[in-house]
Amino acid sequence: MKLKAFIGIDIGSLATKIVLISEGRLIDHRTERSTYDFKRIGHNLFDDLLKKNDLNREEVFLMSTGYGRNTIDIADDRVTEITAHAKGTQFFFxxxxxxxxxxxxxxxxxxxxxxxxxxxxxxxxxxxxxxxxxxxxxxxxxxxxxxxxxxxxxxxxxxxxxxxxxxxxxxxxxxxxxxxxxxxxxxxxxxxxxxxxxxxxxxxxxxxxxxxxxxxxxxxxxxxxxxxxxxxxxxxxxxPEFPQLTGAIGAALIAQENNTN
Amino acid sequence: MDDLSLLSDLSLFLKEKKANGVKIVAYLAHDNIPEELLDAAGFFPLRMMFGGNDDLMDASHNFLPPSTCAFAQSCIGLYSTKPNIFSFLDLVDFFIVSNHCVSDICVSEIISKHFNIPRLDFYVPYTKNNSSLKYFKLELLELKKRLEAITGTEITNEKLFESINKYNEFKRVLLKVNELEILGSEKLKVLQRAMLYGPEFQPDLEKFIQYVRENPSSLLETSKDILFTGCSIFVNDNLVDLIEEGGGNIIFFDTWIGSHYSSQIINDSSIQTEKDPLDLLVLKFKDNIYGDHTVPNFLEQKVALIENYYQKYTKTKGRKLGVINHIIKFCDHISLLSSFLKERLQEKGISVLNLERDYSRANSGQLLTRIEAYLEMME
Amino acid sequence: MSLIADEIIQFSSVLRMAYNLLTGRNYLKRKKFREKEKLVAVTLPFSDLAFAAGTIPVFPIRMHQFEISQYLTYLGSASSIFGWNTVSNFLGFIRNLGINEISKIVDDIIEDVIDVINKKYNEMYDIGIENGISSDFCYGLKSLVGMHVTKGSNVDACLNVTIRCSAYNKYLESLKAINKGPKQIWVDIPPRNIGNAIELLTNNVSNAIKEFENLTGKTITDNQIRDHFKIGNQVKRAYKNIIYEISASDFYPCNPATFSEIMALLSISFQDYNSNAPRYRDNIMALEREMRERIRKGIGMDVADRPRIFVTPMFGGWEPKSHEIIYELGGRALYADWELLRMLEEIPTSSHSNPAEEYARFLMNATETGIGCDNDKLTDSYLRMARDLNADGLIFFQLFGCHSISNCYTMLREKVRRELEIPTTAITFNKIGENVEQVKTRLGAFMEMFR
Known part of the structure; x- marks a missing residue:
């Protein structure tokens, strides 16, 4: 199935951020305070984002980043926040x-x-x-x-x-x-x-x-x-306009780059 | 599990040595302790090359401030808490106090004093000019006299030549291990075991090399190749596993546990022509370009060695090569020059990750991020 | 601070030393560019060899421009016309008249000298970290790297003498990575005096002298070397007299905080004699005379009831507010690091001896009986110094990141308690001005032990 969107989730120690990107544009995003249960928050945010944007799991690629990137088992791939921030800031600048x-x-x-x-x-x-x-x-x-x-x-x-x-x-x-x-x-x-x-x-x-x-x-x-x-x-x-989102945006952009060629 | 079995095997090995009347001399100093002399005197040289953890570091704070080299802290922790798997430390008869680095002096002095282990002194000069080499020989003579006084037996030239040859041959075989195309973690385990057991491990080493040559590994293509330099990875430290978890594979250990130790081979022509075996040990000290204790050319030599290896490797293998410079927190030698090393290598187009850390397990998440980010940079 | 300033102007020698320390940059520029002298970076008191070899040693921070008020420059100018004593007496006279403007200026003199140096040290510390040295190292090394990054390219050579501290030796190695220009001249001190170690060290010293000769293009005779050693010996004699005969006595020529302030100034400036050995000799001998003269006249302060607190080490970085705090708490701080490390020993200058060998003996003695190669020897040095000063207590500054000196504290504490039976405490130190409140609390608790 063709991918319709790319989702980046940045699981930080204080906040979890998730963004949805399609055709290089930022479509939607969420931020929630992280708790000890990184996995649950990640799942909830992801499900919510899919639902609100009327997307199926198969239609998106999920790239995780941040401190808790390895804890979210539904991610399709992972990238460190260093690479993600570098990519994400280039989205704005x-x-x-x-x-x-x-x-x-x-x-x-x-x-x-x-x-x-x-x-x-x-x-x-x-x-x-x-x-x-x-x-x-x-x-x-x-x-x-x-x-x-x-x-x-x-x-x-x-x-x-x-x-x-x-x-x-x-x-x-x-x-x-x-x-x-x-x-x-x-x-x-x-x-x-x-x-x-x-x-x-x-x-x-x-x-x-x-x-x-x-x-x-x-x-x-x-x-x-x-x-x-x-x-x-x-x-x-x-x-940037959303400084806390650059990691998640970068993760989504990397997912897009890796999956469009 | 591997480390546990290594330590338990070592424990049995040392017990057997003791049962046969062999005295055990332990030391921290890396490059410069003349193990050949200890061996010729009938002692077993035991290198303290055991990594630490939070408990061991904490236990050292009764003796040293927390801003002490994490490895040095852990060595004190081993003696003050004496975990079961390290009970073989009770078998140590003497401890060598040396000035490889100032933390070495402090730690070996504390171990000797507070845990009642008789002390042997072996100090080395910082430079390698003619006067320093002559001084090094004075220290060798002092140590020889001391060892002879303990055993009541003369260390003959013949015995010392024999030990020199034995260690030479052992290092020649050990040198081949670093060149094998196997997983870094596997290579490290072999290097560690060999350096703990010494020349007695040589037959096993030869068998291992033979086995690997006959059964080449095909699993290494997907990982990223790493030259590992700086502080050694000691027994009981999971850093190599973290690197592999992040997608890297250490293909060359440019560390004391690795090429630094095994490269210290005295050339055969010198062995054949030299009359005084102590002069051969002086020669080994002089030719040791890896000794991080020495000044003033350590940095230049290190840069040149890494650059040569890098150029050769990338040209012959056609693969990228990353460099991880491992800095154990508060290590004087490696830490002070680390930014200069990185700068020099980067000027030559070689990217370097200066990986500074202590043995705290809580830090492993961040450590993994730094390793993974560096490996991503290599893409 | 005004209390200290009241006192310090009585010592014109101190004003001169402070002035020479802070205006080093102009002096050094003149030496280098007009007189074509060679500048040599030195740290720790190893400048005798550089002086003896006909070069100008400089502790690198002195190549900086210090933010001193114009008045100190005016004082300098006035002194060249009227002489320092006249200027000093004039200031004292005006101060006694209670002219506020002048009074303020006098207060500022001491504030400038101490605070400006400390501010510059902290600035160097930050620059050191930004330019390559890990924040894990001690204050002294971080600041030294900062000094070489900023001004190290101005020197023609660095005199690198190895000591027991491996971080210091590696810092010396890093100097050529920081600045490629200066020649690196090494003297490796054997760790122990065994066999013919003195002969070997003599060779190292002689080789260093040869390198100095190559640098200056001049031949150095034994007599020239001895001539400098004689000056150095006079400096050391005066310094020792001040330590043993005045600081350890019960009557001070000024209040104890001022006295400690002067000792701190000596500790900094002794490393390079403010780049001019005869001038420094004249000043320190004058200081001793001025102190003795005041004591003879009964001017000063009876300090018999004030506990003598030996504060050490200070050369790698220490909290300079300590002596003022100790003074306010009823004690007196004694500083004697260079004597403790045997750096104030005189070098024999007999015409029959080999000066390179005599210097080698001096270095070996400092290694063997001063800083030591292991903590047993180092802690013995602390004990000896505390005994010689008749100290009532010992404050040990445990530097963050110092693996050489600081690590001996556990052993030192045990020895002090067992052999001297005097109170001791360690105060952790990272950077000047950091945690002054904590230092106050610690010192407060410590000084209560003497009530």
């Missing part, structure tokens, strides 16, 4: 040179070949949580600020408290001592965002990232991280 993806579990920097569009180098954070979405979550919790308002709060301050700890646990105690010294919530929030930007930019510079650089992943929705990343890197960076 065909001339992209580099990608920074900050997800819940880890952060990555990717350099793409201008000639082939393929990944030529990448770097991931080590197992430490600093420089990831998790770091922001822990810090937002310590400041008692909802995560979706955290970046805006940081941008309200024109000075940043110095957060020098590279460890999440130490940084949390540093935040508490900053409070004790009378620093404002905005200043501390700004310091936290600067700290994550500095760490990720440092990692990215090591593999020679450059413009045009696309910032994606869930954290790309945070305006403070974007602003401070630009300051650290020294140039403007782009954010």
């Amino acid at each position: 065909p001339d992209v040179h580099s990608v920074i993806d900050i997800g819940g579990q880890d952060s990555k920097a990717i350099v793409i070949s201008k000639k082939t569009g393929n990944v030529v180098d990448f770097q991931m954070n080590d197992k430490c949580a600093a420089g990831t979405g998790r770091f922001l979550e822990v810090m937002a919790h310590a400041l008692e600020v909802p995560i979706d308002q955290f970046g805006d709060l940081a941008l309200k301050s024109n000075k940043s408290a110095s957060i020098s700890s590279t460890c999440t646990v130490f940084a949390e105690s540093e935040v508490i001592s900053l409070f004790a010294r009378g620093a404002s919530k905005e200043e501390i929030a700004s310091g936290i965002h600067r700290s994550i930007a500095r760490r990720v930019a440092g990692m990215a510079k090591r593999i020679g990232v450059g413009p045009k650089l696309v910032f994606c992943g869930g954290v790309a929705k945070n305006p403070a991280v974007k602003k401070y990343l630009e300051e650290e890197l020294g140039y403007e960076i782009e954010t």
Whole structure:
């Protein structure tokens, strides 16, 4: 049976994203918070997407990516989120040179070949949580600020408290001592965002990232991280319309490429 | 399961040695310990080449900070927790403290001190100029004297020549294993077993090589070929399985467990002409281009070796070859030069994955992602 | 900080040293481009050989432009006309009159010197990580890589002396990968003094001297080498006197925080003598004189009731706020790393001896009885130093990523408790300014043991 559409599912540690692509166009997408049961969420999202778009299982090709890519047994094939993000960002920005993806579990920097569009180098954070979405979550919790308002709060301050700890646990105690010294919530929030930007930019510079650089992943929705990343890197960076979807879109596009020739 | 059987076989093997009155000398240092001298003195050289896990690393923190080489941490963990399969460590009579790297010094010193194993010192210079080579001989003489004092027997030149020849022949056979076209995991198991047992394993090794030559494998075409460099994969570490799970196959181990050890063969003409066998060991030290302990030309030599292998392999096989540089977290030697190695090789069009990790099992998901992403890059 | 500034202006020698340290870039540019001298990168106190061989050693951070306020430049200019003592006395006089503007300037002097250096160190640390060194290594190595990435191409050679730290030796190897230009001159110190090891090390030192001769195009005579060693010996004598006769005494020429600040400055600047050995010798000897003069006049502070806290190691990176915190908690911080590592031993200069051999003996002694090749020897050095300083407590800075010195702490703690029976604690350190609050808490708890 001829394939009518290509579905990419990106199972991240904090959120699961699914997209449907047909003839190179983004038709539909869903995002849901990941729980311990990656498999069930994946199945539910997939079934829902098929149903809403009036498609049968045989008419689509499912490519999984992300932290839980191997847990979803209905996938036809798998690809890592590194390759998927590289491909997905090219959907929005065909001339992209580099990608920074900050997800819940880890952060990555990717350099793409201008000639082939393929990944030529990448770097991931080590197992430490600093420089990831998790770091922001822990810090937002310590400041008692909802995560979706955290970046805006940081941008309200024109000075940043110095957060020098590279460890999440130490940084949390540093935040508490900053409070004790009378620093404002905005200043501390700004310091936290600067700290994550500095760490990720440092990692990215090591593999020679450059413009045009696309910032994606869930954290790309945070305006403070974007602003401070630009300051650290020294140039403007782009954010796609759906930054958290680039992995899933990339997976779907790879499925399309692999199955149309 | 393979590792369990290897360790249990080793345990029996060492018990038998002890029962026959052979003393066991253990050490961590990779390249420079003169096993021929230990063998000539009637000792059995036991290399500590066992990988770790979370429990072993945690157990070391009573002695060393967590920012210590993960392999070194695990070695202390083995001694402080002594898991059943490693009970053979109780059989060790002496521990060599050497300065291969500073973590080696600390760990062997701690093992010797806290677990009451008499200590032998063997220190090596960092460079290989004439003075350093002369110094290396001084250390050999010191160790020889110490071993003779322990056994009360002289290590004759004849005995030492015999041991040198024995290890030479063994390494010649071992060298062939790395060239075999078999699964990387299978190759690694053979290399590990051989290096643990030493020349006594040579007949089995020859049989194995013969068997593989008569029964070539046809399962390797779909996987991606990898040259594996950096830190060795030690016994009880599943990294090779992860690489194979991701779709890769290590075709060449450019590591101590692999070509670095087996290439240290003393040429026959030197053996025939040299009067003092200790000078042959000095020569081996001098010619060891793989010794990551040494400065200042280690990096250049490593780049040249990998580049040569890469060019030859891609030309003769017509297949792509990836390079994984394995960095055990907090390893001084491999880690410090890793970004420079990668940069140099990439300038020559050879892509490299710097795979940094410790022995934590929780990290294996991310490790697999990095391996798979690199293999995808090779497509 | 004002308390420290009040004191420090009394020592014009300290002002001079600080000025020379921070304005090294201009001095070095003059030496390199106008006087065609050869610059040699050195780390740790191995500069004697480079000086003796007729080159200009430089601890690489000093090639940077430091963000110092104009006034320090003015002070420098004024001093060239009126002399440092006059400038210093003038500042002290104005300060005593309570003129706020000037008072502020004086406060800023010490802030500039210490904070500016630390800020630059942290900047180098970040650059090091961005340019190849894994974040797993210690503060010192990360910063050194940053220094060579940014300014290393300005030197003509690097003097690479191997020590027990394998990461440090590999960092030395990486220098030619960072900058292809500078010549790499190696001195490999045998790990132990066995057999004719001294003779072999002498060969290595002689070969290094030959390489220096090739670099400069000049022949170096034994007398030239001895001449420098004599200057070096004077520096070391003064430094030792300050450590043993003043820092270990019960009356300080200033408050203990200022004193520690001065010792920290000496620790940094001793590595390359601020690139000018006679000038540095004059300054450190003047400092000793100034200190003794104040003590003789009874100016300073009775510190008999303040516990002596030996703070170590500091050369690979330590929290510079420590001595101020210890001072506020009623103690005094003593720094003596180079003496502990036997780097303050004098080198014999008799006309009958071979200076290369004497230097080899100096290096071997530092290896055998200072840093050691194993932790037994290293921890013995700590014990000896703590005893010699009559220390009441020991604070050990355990550097994240340091596998050489930091790893000895378990053994050291056990030995200190058993043999010295004084309190000891380890403070983890990653980067200057990081976790100062935690350092305060730890030091607070530690100092309570002396109440």
